[in-house]
Amino acid sequence: MDRRGICAVLTACLCVLLSVPARAEESTDRLWELYREYEADFAAIERTEDIEEYGYTAVESQSFPVLLETFGEEEVIFLPIFNETYHRLAVLITDSSGKVLYKTNQLETNYKWLGQLEQPTRDIASVSFQDLNGDGRKDIVLITNCQNETGSYARKTYKVGDVLFQGDGFFYRDWRISDKINRFSMNKSVSFIVSYVRDGNSTEALYTAATLGELLDNGFQIYEEQCYYRNFEKQGRLLVVPGVITMGEYNVFMIYLVNDQGYIVWSFQPMGDYDNLYALKGMDCRDDLDGDGMKDVLVLSRFSYAGPGGELMVDTVCSIYYQRTDGFEEDTGFSDIYQCSEEDTVSGLVTQIREYWGWTTEE
Numbered sequence: 001m002d003r004r005g006i007c008a009v010l011t012a013c014l015c016v017l018l019s020v021p022a023r024a025e026e027s028t029d030r031l032w033e034l035y036r037e038y039e040a041d042f043a044a045i046e047r048t049e050d051i052e053e054y055g056y057t058a059v060e061s062q063s064f065p066v067l068l069e070t071f072g073e074e075e076v077i078f079l080p081i082f083n084e085t086y087h088r089l090a091v092l093i094t095d096s097s098g099k100v101l102y103k104t105n106q107l108e109t110n111y112k113w114l115g116q117l118e119q120p121t122r123d124i125a126s127v128s129f130q131d132l133n134g135d136g137r138k139d140i141v142l143i144t145n146c147q148n149e150t151g152s153y154a155r156k157t158y159k160v161g162d163v164l165f166q167g168d169g170f171f172y173r174d175w176r177i178s179d180k181i182n183r184f185s186m187n188k189s190v191s192f193i194v195s196y197v198r199d200g201n202s203t204e205a206l207y208t209a210a211t212l213g214e215l216l217d218n219g220f221q222i223y224e225e226q227c228y229y230r231n232f233e234k235q236g237r238l239l240v241v242p243g244v245i246t247m248g249e250y251n252v253f254m255i256y257l258v259n260d261q262g263y264i265v266w267s268f269q270p271m272g273d274y275d276n277l278y279a280l281k282g283m284d285c286r287d288d289l290d291g292d293g294m295k296d297v298l299v300l301s302r303f304s305y306a307g308p309g310g311e312l313m314v315d316t317v318c319s320i321y322y323q324r325t326d327g328f329e330e331d332t333g334f335s336d337i338y339q340c341s342e343e344d345t346v347s348g349l350v351t352q353i354r355e356y357w358g359w360t361t362e363e
Helices: 003-017 025-043 175-183 190-197 204-208 212-217 346-356
Strands: 056-058 064-066 076-083 088-094 100-104 121-130 139-147 157-166 228-232 236-247 250-258 264-268 276-284 297-306 312-324 327-330
Touching: 064 121, 076 121, 088 121, 088 139, 121 157, 121 190, 139 190, 157 175, 157 190, 175 190, 190 236, 204 212, 212 236, 212 250, 236 276, 250 297, 264 327, 276 346, 297 346
Parallel strands: 250 276
Antiparallel strands: 056 076, 064 076, 076 088, 088 100, 121 139, 139 157, 228 236, 236 250, 250 264, 276 297, 297 312, 312 327
């Protein structure tokens, strides 16, 4: 490829990176300029006094003195900094005088919107320093809060987890580990990430298993009292299988519909973004809830999560899945107007959901 071809490829790549079409030479030049400015500003930070000058804000609430073996026997300062313009995070390691010993902006949270300079990062949820790969050096576990401006998930906060492994004078990421942490929802707490990276536990099978046997081989624990066969009008005779995979102190909850051959034909994830199944209060898979003549699935659960100060919070949640000709559809109506409480029961909710759809339970 000649020089002109190489330039064309580089220009196209940059346009993808910044998610702006290359319509004119001046716009392309501006894109190059913005990206170069961003990289140059970060590269120019050599001391903590430079942070504000180059468009960043120090996240003091998540800054800690820590002994990181590769930097000697004295404590250094872990200092995250935030770029307000592009909502990107970076990590600095400084000495006690403010001199930057190491820095990186190569973080998973900076790549959630692929091909864009601007990102959805809002703040840091958790930081922890632990040896995860057994080499005697502390690694950095980092969890950020993100929020999309548009789309079906707009304005809803979600977490992004990452691990920076300590090397000899530097830190590095294994993108395969970061990918699985976030793709399989093991990013909800430091304990989740440690359980996966250090201890080898994983929720991956919850999302990838094709058979009930695969789930059981990977530690899935069935709630036997809620496990039974049901004849679903459009889906046939299926075994309803609720259960959990335990990681650390957390129970990750899923429900599966399994055919007579042991294959999973449908799955439900009532847990959403909660950390832990606190209690399964009950299920109903024998009633038609929306009046279309087909059995639906109702799940009443209690889920726990960490509050703003780290305190244990518990919510009671009603999850509804309506049977359709091609599967099941999650409720987006009743749950928006009804706030569950500890006093709710499955039978009481069946009555209220039916009333929502305009008919009542037959005596």
